[in-house]
Each structure stands twice: as C-alpha cells, then as structure tokens.
Amino acid sequence: MIRRSSLTLVAGVTLVVTLATGCAGHHNSVTPAVQNTTTTAAPVSSAAPVSSAASASTVAVPVTPAATDAAPAGATTTAAAAAPTTAPPANQAAAAANASTLAAVTQDLAGIDAGSSAADKDLSAGDSARAQNDNG
Amino acid sequence: MNRFTKATAGLGTAAVVLIGLTGTALADTGSPAVSSASPTATPTAAPHGKSLASIQAAAAAAIAKRLASLSVSINDVNNNSVITPADKSTLLAILNGDVTGLTALGVTIAGDTTAKQAASDYSTIFTSYRVYVLALPQVRFAAAADDMTVTVLPKLTDAQTKLAALLAGVDSGKNTPQVQAWMADLAAQITAIGTETNGLSATVLAYTPAQYDANHALLAPARASLGISRDDIKTARGDVSNVVKALK
Numbered sequence: 001m002i003r004r005s006s007l008t009l010v011a012g013v014t015l016v017v018t019l020a021t022g023c024a025g026h027h028n029s030v031t032p033a034v035q036n037t038t039t040t041a042a043p044v045s046s047a048a049p050v051s052s053a054a055s056a057s058t059v060a061v062p063v064t065p066a067a068t069d070a071a072p073a074g075a076t077t078t079a080a081a082a083a084p085t086t087a088p089p090a091n092q093a094a095a096a097a098n099a100s101t102l103a104a105v106t107q108d109l110a111g112i113d114a115g116s117s118a119a120d121k122d123l124s125a126g127d128s129a130r131a132q133n134d135n136g
Numbered sequence: 137m138n139r140f141t142k143a144t145a146g147l148g149t150a151a152v153v154l155i156g157l158t159g160t161a162l163a164d165t166g167s168p169a170v171s172s173a174s175p176t177a178t179p180t181a182a183p184h185g186k187s188l189a190s191i192q193a194a195a196a197a198a199i200a201k202r203l204a205s206l207s208v209s210i211n212d213v214n215n216n217s218v219i220t221p222a223d224k225s226t227l228l229a230i231l232n233g234d235v236t237g238l239t240a241l242g243v244t245i246a247g248d249t250t251a252k253q254a255a256s257d258y259s260t261i262f263t264s265y266r267v268y269v270l271a272l273p274q275v276r277f278a279a280a281a282d283d284m285t286v287t288v289l290p291k292l293t294d295a296q297t298k299l300a301a302l303l304a305g306v307d308s309g310k311n312t313p314q315v316q317a318w319m320a321d322l323a324a325q326i327t328a329i330g331t332e333t334n335g336l337s338a339t340v341l342a343y344t345p346a347q348y349d350a351n352h353a354l355l356a357p358a359r360a361s362l363g364i365s366r367d368d369i370k371t372a373r374g375d376v377s378n379v380v381k382a383l384k
Contacts, residue, residue: 093306094306097302097305097306098306098307101299101301101302102302102380102383102384104294105295105299105376106380108291108292108294108295108298108376109295109376109377109380111287111288112287112288112291112292112369112373112376113373115218115283115284115287115288115291116283116288116369116370118218118280118287119280119283119284119288119362119369122276122280122283123276123277123280123362123363125276126272126273126275126276126277126280126359127273127359129205129268129269129272129273129276130268130269130273132269133268
C-alpha cells in the first residue's frame with residue numbers, strides 16, 4: 001500500500017517536473033522569435049541613409065526589408081524620369097554649342113596645317129629648282 | 137590624245153633618241169663629258185671649243201635630265217588635288233610643251249653636222265626652256281599659291297566666322313581685350329594673305345623663258361609674296377589657336 005502511494009507520488013512529481021520543463025522550453029523558444037523580429041527591423045533603419053533626401057519619407061513606411069529595398073528604387077526611378085521633362089540649364093546648352101563650334105574650328109586648324117605644309121613643300125621644291133644652274 | 141599622253145609618248149621617244157645620242161658619243165670620242173650628271177657643270181663646259189660629238193653628248197645629257205625632271209613634275213601636277221583646274225591646265229600645257237620642244241631639240245642636235253651648229257642648238261636647251269629656273273618653279277610657286285588660296289585661306293575665314301559667332305553669343309563673357317586683339321589681328325592677316333596671293337598663280341604662270349632671259353629676277357616678287365603670306369598664315373594660325381584656348 002505504501003509502495004503504491006510512493007509510486008503515485010513519484011509519478012506526480014515527475015509530471016510536475018515534466019510540465020515545468022516543458023513550459024520553460026516553450027518560453028525559451030519564443031524569446032528568439034522576438035529577437036528575430038527585432039533583427040529584421042534593423043535593415044529598415046540602416047537602409048535609410050542610402051536613400052536620397054527626397055525618398056527619405058518613404059523609407060520609414062515599409063515593414064519588410066523587401067518592401068524597403070523596392071521603395072527607394074522606385075523613388076529613384078521616379079526622380080530620374082522626371083529630370084528630362086525639365087528644360088536643361090542655359091549654361092549647359094551654351095557649353096554644348098561652345099564645344100561643337102570649337103571642334104569645328106579645330107578641324108579648320110588641321111586643314112590650315114595641311115595646306116601650310118603643302119605650300120612649304122612646294123616653295124622648297126621651287127627654290128631647289130631655281131638653285132640649279134640653268135643659264136647655259 | 138591628251139597632253140599628258142602626248143608628253144608620255146614624247147618622253148619615250150626622247151629616251152630612245154638620247155640613248156642613241158649617248159651611245160654615238162661614247163663610240164666616237166669616249167668623251168668624259170657624257171658622264172657628267174651635274175646640270176651646273178654640263179651646260180657651261182660642253183659647247184665651245186668642243187667636238188661635235190662631245191657637244192651632242194652634253195646636249196643629250198642635259199635634255200635627258202630635264203625630261204626626267206619634267207616627267208616628275210607632270211606627275212605631281214596630275215596628282216595634286218589643290219591646284220585649281222585652270223592652273224592645272226596651264227601648268228600641264230607649259231610642262232608638256234617643254235617635253236615636246238626638248239624632245240624635238242634632241243633630235244635636231246643629234247642630226248647637226250657641225251660643231252658650230254650643235255653649239256648654237258645646245259644653247260637653246262637653256263634659253264628657250266629654262267626648265268629649272270622658270271618652268272619647275274612656276275609649277276611649285278603656282279601650287280603654293282593655290283595651297284594658300286584654295287585650302288588655307290577658306291579655313292582661316294571659316295574659323296574666324298565661327299569664333300566671332302561664339303564671342304558674340306554664348307561666349308560673350310570671354311571676349312576679353314586680349315581675345316579681341318587676337319581676333320583683330322586674325323582679320324588683318326586674312327586680309328593681307330588675300331591681297332598678297334590674289335592673282336599670284338596666274339601671274340607666275342604667265343611668265344615666259346623670254347621674259348626670264350630679259351630679267352633673271354622675274355620670279356623674285358612672286359616668291360617674296362609667297363614668303364610673306366606663309367608668315368602671315370603662321371601668325372593667323374596662332375591667333376586662331378589662342379582664341380580657341382581662351383574659349384575652352
């Protein structure tokens with residue numbers, strides 16, 4: 001009789017210990033999950049400096065890292081697409097006209113050099129011929 | 137048959153004739169005058185007091201040398217893309233005329249029967265053609281004048297126009313007194329080159345051996361004008377280059 005009671009007590013203690021251990025293990029498994037959530041949130045804040053000031057407000061909105069990556073890209077694309085719609089600065093057009101015309105003038109200089117070189121050769125050849133005694 | 141073809145045919149005929157002349161001279165006298173290739177020594181040493189054969193040999197050498205020089209010059213003129221068509225026509229007429237005349241003269245001298253006659257004909261190699269002191273310089277000086285008027289001057293004017301447009305427009309802020317001075321000098325040089333070379337090639341091409349015989353300084357004014365223009369081109373080129381640097 002005593003032996004049965006002892007067995008029942010042992011079984012009861014074992015059950016309590018088992019339950020306690022099981023609860024502790026479950027509690028431990030929850031903790032990393034919370035940490036993971038914290039970790040996944042970190043890239044959101046680290047991605048912000050990469051983005052331009054114009055897209056900074058959109059960086060805070062996304063929840064997932066994937067959405068965070070897409071948002072600045074979209075913002076950048078929008079900004080790039082908007083640029084050509086605005087007129088180029090006046091000094092940029094002037095610089096283009098300047099470069100184009102100066103390139104043409106440089107070509108003129110090359111032509112001048114070619115003509116001058118040909119004239120030099122002709123003058124030299126003429127002088128060389130005249131230097132020969134042809135007076136009989 | 138065009139002039140050039142005639143000239144080529146003439147050169148061939150002349151070569152045959154001259155080979156014959158030279159061979160005869162060597163066979164008859166063995167004269168060392170034949171071996172003289174120098175145009176300086178040959179004309180003055182051969183004719184007077186020499187035998188008929190030596191005169192004929194000297195004439196053959198002098199004519200052969202001139203025909204070779206004329207052939208080179210004809211080729212140069214034909215290949216020149218700068219010389220104006222009118223000048224090219226005139227030049228080829230002069231050069232081919234000399235080829236024809238000298239070839240015929242070679243035949244005449246080869247047929248002379250007296251030293252006196254050969255010496256007289258020999259002198260006309262020089263007095264009637266003046267290949268070295270007139271014909272060839274005519275070609276080169278006319279070509280030089282065309283190099284300047286056909287190629288250089290339009291390029292200088294084009295550069296001047298383009299630079300002036302920049303300075304009046306997008307680069308007006310860079311139109312400093314120094315740039316203005318370069319542009320003013322460029323304009324002056326272009327005017328001077330135009331004045332110096334205007335009609336110069338036609339003037340040079342109109343000269344004849346008879347005119348040269350009367351005035352051995354015949355080509356001097358044209359040569360001086362070409363030299364002045366060449367210097368003006370260098371100055372104008374420097375002006376353009378300076379303005380380009382200032383606008384970059």
